[in-house]
Amino acid sequence: MDDQISSTTEDQKYLQQAGDKLAPDVFTEEVSEFSDCKNFDFDDILDLAGGAKDAIERHRSEDQLMDIQNVQIINSPEKEEAHEEVKAPSSQLWDLLYWRDIQKTACVFGGTLSLLISLSLLSIISVCSYMALALLSITICFRIYRGITDALQKSENTHPFKVYLEQDVTLPADVIHKHGDVLLKHINATINEMKHLFLVEDLIDSLKLAVLLWVLTYVGSVFNGLTLLIIGEVAAFTCPILYENHKTQIDHYYGLVNSHLQDIVKKIQAKIHGVKNKAE
Structure with missing residues (x-):
């Protein structure tokens, strides 16, 4: 009996300390009910101890959840900055193609077009x-x-390109490794795709490539590579802005053509599968 009473007093002190540190509202109510009750047995003490244990575990889980949220909040700006850095080059390219800055786009378009025309007329x-x-x-x-x-004005003779001469134009090694890894990834993907197409892993995909190459033979007989590059650059700087201004009409006709092509492809696939089944 003395052991039970001593254990009861120890449990009561433990509950009060836990209530003050972890969950004051919950434990104060439980401890007050425990202290007001005169007739209690050992099972009631165990129930109260179990409730205290559950509250402690719940409080610990809440603390862990708060720590995880804080870590995510701290790391989220870094992720957003990295995401913005990845998106920056592509956004600049789209700004050029959509003529957001007319002067900058005109300089780039005029310079590259003049270079391509010069290459088509003269040797590289x-x-x-x-x-x-x-x-x-x-x-x-x-x-x-x-x-x-500077000599006529009797001023200090300074080099006009001094600012540019003092600039560091060496390429950092980490940038070279970064772009080298990206290039290697694209090369490996291209090799795997060529293996997939030329070794006829999928007959439909290989037939599509054969049709494309057959069309390119006729294109190559009319245009050379530089002419195609000139046409491609003009299209790159004109088609996006035209699509932006006439998006509704273009999407309508594109949907009609796409649905017609899909019907043709489905018919071809059905015939090919029928031939396969007959051969088997």
Whole structure:
């Protein structure tokens, strides 16, 4: 009996301490009910101890959940920044293609188009030589002009390209490794796709490639590679803005053509599967 009473007092002290530290509202109510009750037995003490244990575990689980949420909140800005860094080059490309900055897009479009036209008219050696000679002539003339003006004004003779000469233009190794890994991933994916197509892993996909190559033979007889590049660049800088301005009509006609092509493909697949079944 004395052992039971002593254990009862110890349990009551434990419940009060746990109630003060972990869940004051829950444990205060339980302890008050426990202290007001005069007639209690050992089973009641066990029930109260079990309730205290459940509350402690619940409180610990809530603390762990709060810690996980805090870690996610702390790490989320870093993930958003990394996501923005990944998206940055693609967003700049789309801004160019959609003519968001007219002056910048015009410079890029005009420069690349002039280069492609020059390559179609002259050899690549001549084009590179003329471009390098023009750039060198501009820099030499500007360097001489700044030297003459500084001498006439009796000012300090400073190099006009000093700012650019002091800049570090070396490529960091981590950037090279990063882009090298991405390039290697695309090369491996391309090799696997070519193996899939040319070794006829799927007959339908291989037939699609055969039709595409057959069409390209006729295209190659009319256009050369540089002409196709010029057409592709003009289309890249004109089609997106045209699609943005006439999206509804283009989507309508595209849906009609796509549904018609899907019907043709389904008919071809059905005939091919019928031939296979007859052969088996």
